Amino acid sequence: MHIPDGFVNIPVAAATYVASGGSLAYAVRRTNEELGDKQVPLMGVMGAFIFAAQMLNFPVAGGTSGHLIGGALATILLGPWAGMLIMTSVLVVQALIFQDGGLVALGANVFNMGVVACLVGHYAFTWLKRLLGERNWGAVISGFVAAWASVVAAAIVCALELAISGTSALAVALPAMTLVHILIGIGEGLITVAVLVFLAATRRDLLQLRPVEGGER
Amino acid sequence: MKRKWWIVGLLIALAVTLISPLASAWPDGLERVAEDKGFIEDAQDAPYEVIPDYVFPGIGNEAVATILAGIVGTLVVFGLAYGLGALLRRREAT
Numbered sequence: 001m002h003i004p005d006g007f008v009n010i011p012v013a014a015a016t017y018v019a020s021g022g023s024l025a026y027a028v029r030r031t032n033e034e035l036g037d038k039q040v041p042l043m044g045v046m047g048a049f050i051f052a053a054q055m056l057n058f059p060v061a062g063g064t065s066g067h068l069i070g071g072a073l074a075t076i077l078l079g080p081w082a083g084m085l086i087m088t089s090v091l092v093v094q095a096l097i098f099q100d101g102g103l104v105a106l107g108a109n110v111f112n113m114g115v116v117a118c119l120v121g122h123y124a125f126t127w128l129k130r131l132l133g134e135r136n137w138g139a140v141i142s143g144f145v146a147a148w149a150s151v152v153a154a155a156i157v158c159a160l161e162l163a164i165s166g167t168s169a170l171a172v173a174l175p176a177m178t179l180v181h182i183l184i185g186i187g188e189g190l191i192t193v194a195v196l197v198f199l200a201a202t203r204r205d206l207l208q209l210r211p212v213e214g215g216e217r
Numbered sequence: 218m219k220r221k222w223w224i225v226g227l228l229i230a231l232a233v234t235l236i237s238p239l240a241s242a243w244p245d246g247l248e249r250v251a252e253d254k255g256f257i258e259d260a261q262d263a264p265y266e267v268i269p270d271y272v273f274p275g276i277g278n279e280a281v282a283t284i285l286a287g288i289v290g291t292l293v294v295f296g297l298a299y300g301l302g303a304l305l306r307r308r309e310a311t
Contacts, residue, residue, distance in 0.1 A: 001247045006261035032305045040306050044299025045226030051294040052233035055271055055287050057241040064249040065241035082302070089298040093290055098271055099263040158247065167256050176254060180246040203222065 001069065001151075001158055001181070002094065003109055005102030009165040016161065017107030023115045024088060030081040034212040039078060042206060046074050047086045049195075051093065058187050066184030069154065071117025072125065072147040073192045077199075079211030080122035087114035108161050112154040121150035122213065136200070140193050147192035148185035155181035227295055234287030237271070238280035 008016070035043075050070035057065035070090070074083035091109050094100040101109045125146035132138030159177040163170035199207050244252060251257040268274065268286045276282035 001245065003247065004260040005263070006259040007251070007256070028305060031302075033307060035302060035306045037306060040302035041223035041226075041299060043302035044295045045223050045230065047298030048227055048230035048291045048295035049233065052230045052237070052287055052291045055234065055237040055240055055283075055290075057243065057245060059241040059243055060246075063243050065243040065245050067240075067245065085301050085305075086298050089294050089301060093294050093297060097267045097293065098286070098290060099266055099269045100271070102261070102263070155246065162256075167259055168250075168254050172254050173250065176250040177246065180249060184246050206222075 001109075001113060001154060002091075002101035003105040003112075003158065003161070005104045007102075007165065007167050008105050008108050008161050009167075010104075012161050012165045013104045013107055015107075016111040020088075020107045020110040020115055024084060024110070027081040027084040030079075031085060031212050034079070034210075035082060036209065039082065039209055039212075042078060042209070043082055043086055046070075046077060047089045050074060050086065051090050053191065054090065054094075060180070060183040060187065064180060064183075066181075066187050068188055068191050069113050069117055069151055071113055071154070072121030072143070072150040072188070073195055075118045075121040075150075075211075076125055076143055076146065076192070076196065077206065077211065078209075079213035080118040082212045083118040083121070084114045087118060108158075112158050112161075116157050117150040117154045120153040121146045124149045126213075139196065139200075143196050144189035144193050148182075148189040151181050151185035151188045152178060155184075227291075230291050230295070231288060234284055234291055237287045238283045 053068040053070060057067045060066050071083060071087050074086045088110050091101060091113060095103055095106045125142050128142035128145055129138060132142060155177045159173040162168045162173045268289065271283055271286045272279060273282040273285040276285065
């Protein structure tokens with residue numbers, strides 16, 4: 001879902017740069033207050049894994065592929081604020097070194113796949129988990145739905161940006177983007193759950209670190 | 218080895234790049250929509266290129282070039298995210 005330059009106009013690019021910058025400033029503050037020593041290497045490992053996994057496009061319907069975004073996964077493990085910083089690390093490296101996602105559009109990409117994906121993943125996961133209780137399958141379902149919702153939400157915001165930029169009419173972009181990402185989101189959910197189950201089986205302690213999260217303040 | 222669990226994590230991420238040549242080459246969701254709805258032509262080329270398309274330049278074998286690009290990116294992101302964390306971590310009052 002990396003937006004190349006040319007898809008968003010200057011006002012949308014500027015607005016999303018400002019929105020992402022503000023969100024990241026807050027994320028830096030929260031992370032600074034709450035990130036524990038053990039979570040420092042986990043940030044590096046999550047960033048590395050998400051970058052690598054984003055290279056693995058999986059086929060979905062009709063000659064279309066998708067890949068993990070990872071915002072929900074990073075958020076479930078480290079909270080939305082550290083999650084945003086991890087996603088921003090991935091997206092900045094992709095834009096600067098791999099020419100994946102435009103430089104002008106970087107603010108929009110950070111906003112969609114960093115800010116929106118992490119916040120939607122965070123709220124979906126915490127609400128669902130509260131609903132389902134502290135059961136193992138509750139965490140699995142919550143993780144799947146949070147990951148799926150984070151992708152669909154990012155796609156919807158992306159469609160809005162394309163429409164406001166005049167690149168594509170909202171009536172065209174919104175249903176098209178939402179529909180294809182409803183499918184891609186299933187892959188996101190499956191990969192996210194696979195990683196959570198793997199960690200639960202091997203390093204349960206990493207799942208139980210207190211995430212840098214919103215709420216109780 | 219217990220103390221260096223994150224090395225295992227980094228190795229897993231690097232291992233993932235080894236299967237990156239098998240990734241689907243089909244356009245992703247946004248590219249597909251842009252092609253179908255006729256605005257793919259709006260996309261502009263980057264002003265410069267370092268490792269475009271996740272293929273390390275100057276290497277004949279594309280699978281090797283892809284894996285190498287993946288390893289470089291994975292290590293750079295690891296360093297960046299780890300560095301951010303180290304810089305920002307909560308410090309106990311001393």
